Amino acid sequence: MSELTMDSLKAIMLRCSGVEEGVDLGGDIAGQEFRDLGYDSLAVLEMTSQIQREYQLEIPDEAIEELNSPGDVLRYVNDRLTPAA
Amino acid sequence: MSGDVTNRGRVRPVITGLGAIAPTGNDVAAHWASARNGKSALGVISRFDSSGYPVRVAGEVRDFIAADHVPSRLLRETDPMTHFALVATRQALNDAGVNLADYSDLDLAVITANSSGGVEFGQQELQKLYQEGPHAVGAYMSIAWFYAATTGQLSIRYGMRGPCGVIVSEQAGGLDALGQARRVLARGTRMVLAGGTDASLSPYGLVCQLANGLLADGDQPDRVYLPFDSGAHGYVPGEGGAMFTVEDLSMARARGVPRIHGELVGYAATVDPRPGSGSEPGLRRAIEVALRDAGVTPGQVDVVFADGAGVPARDRQEAAAINAVFGSRGVPVTVPKTMTGRLYAGGAPLDVVTALLAIRDGEIPPTVNIADPTYAAELDLVRDRPRPAPVRTVLVLARGFGGFNAAVVLTAVD
Incomplete structure (x- = not known):
């Protein structure tokens, strides 16, 4: 599986959870907290569930709790995809 | 503040704002234009191919595009029953001329009635379950389907954190919600958003309803639902509903309410x-x-x-x-x-x-x-x-x- 890019992650976020009024996903959001972007813990769960299915990767619940920003997700996922590549 | 209530226990609950999404129209004026003139909105179900179902006629909400009114973030995690309520609520708040910034969140409550739950959302997730397996079921299934989902989403969206609730007593629920609104006002809440919506015209929703044995068969929209007629043989289902702002008469007047529709x-x-x-x-x-x-x-x-x-x-x-x-x-x-x-x-x-x-x-x-x-x-x-x-x-x-x-x-x- 190829790496998870920011564009793919944004597409997954939009598809799974849409976007809050007044939030622009177009800019640099890597370091922004999910809650500031309008995504609560359930939205993060939905997003990670989709990533697990698309990227055939298991993300344990304890790890999901630590994913606070899009940058966190990219790092977590790509660190674990690389060895298999 | 709730302590400002002078007539605690002796409120006069008045309805100051109306909102409706109905087969007869997607706002109050459109509904009334149809209803007062006896213009029926019943028709053969168009949402899905109903030809294999014993019940063919229903009252569908038409030309309602939730995305025109509801932000996508909220749209994804809610069932059409909640979309109807969100839009009807916006109408009611506008009608009532309410400025929510004038209230503290604990002075506002939401009481809705619900009967069918989010069956369309539920059907979609059940299909994923049996087609793709448990991992395909979305996280939002946990909050979209249940009876209190609409009250919860309205409470979050409009910052109404007073004594909220949901009443589930099938068709009687909408009136029970008004009764509960009155109780809540009597205990000091300043304004209650009350009403109810349901959206059960999906295949799964319709099949669930068939179990009560009271639905009418037949595909002629004007010969199916005939209360108090010798041809009565059941009812047809519809979808939609209405929302109200309910407040005490003296408080409504004190804030300069544009109109009072009536008193409960x-x-x-x-x-x-x-x-x-x-x-x-x-x-x-x-x-x-x-x-x-x-x-x-x-x-x-x-x-x-x-x-x-x-x-x-x-x-x-x-x-x-x-x-x-x-x-x-x-x-x-x-x-x-x-x-x-x-x-x-x-x-x-x-x-x-x-x-x-x-x-x-x-x-x-x-x-x-x-x-x-x-x-x-x-x-x-x-x-x-x-x-x-x-x-x-x-x-x-x-x-x-x-x-x-x-x-x-x-x-x-x-």
Whole structure:
């Protein structure tokens, strides 16, 4: 599986959870907290569930709790995809 | 602040804002334009291929595009029942001229009725479950389907964190929500968002309803749902509902409310006796208690919005209850839901909207499609055309599957 890019992650976020009024996903959001972007813990769960299915990767619940920003997700996922590549 | 309430326990609950999403129209004005003129919105189900189903006719909400009104973030995690409520709420808040910034979140409450749950959302996730497996089921299934989902989303969206709740008593629920709104106002909440919506016209939703055995077959929209008619053989389902802002009269006036649609002066709820007991159903008692609660005599009631089950045995019970309280042809009776079908938790709130507009315009909207009234000697059924009449006091009845009866009395406020 190829790496998870920011564009793919944004597409997954939009598809799974849409976007809050007044939030622009177009800019640099890597370091922004999910809650500031309008995504609560359930939205993060939905997003990670989709990533697990698309990227055939298991993300344990304890790890999901630590994913606070899009940058966190990219790092977590790509660190674990690389060895298999 | 809740401590500012001067008439604690003696509130006069008034309805100051109306919102509606209904088969007859996607706002209050459109609904009333159809309903007052007897324009039925029933049709053969178009949402999905219903040709294999025993029930073909329904009252569908049409031309409603949720994405035009609801942000995508909220759209993804909610069922159409909640979309209807979100839009109807926006209408009601606009109508009421409310500036939510003037309130603390704990001074505002949300009380909705719900009956079907988020069945369309549920169907979509169940399909993923059996087609792709448990991992394909979305996280939002956990919050979208359940009865309280609409109350919860409204509470979050509008920052209403007072005593919120949901009432599940099938078709009676919309009136019970108003009764609960009154209780909450009496305890000091400044404004309650109350009402109910349901959206059960998906294949799974329809199949769930078939189990009660009360739905009407047939594919001629004007010959299917015939309450108080010799051809009555069940009801047709509808979707949508209505939302209200409810507040105390003195507080509404103090904030300079644009208009007061009417006052909730009486409410009662009863439960039918166990089936087969031979005891009288609870509807007459609900009417009598609501009138007593309102301090209104039967002679002062200008029109009754009947439940109109369309099921012969239940029509007979309702005709008997109305007759026992008002006497033969003692009061005009109407069933505007013959134009929409029965909207479950949304049915009675829509009737309340229609009743308040009847008060405003002095016109009783008709019951349609009744060719051969069964109870012509007892019930003065307003048929086919609106009946001009001074309307000051209205009794709205609703009965829910499972034995629920509810009645509210609404009056004009001078």
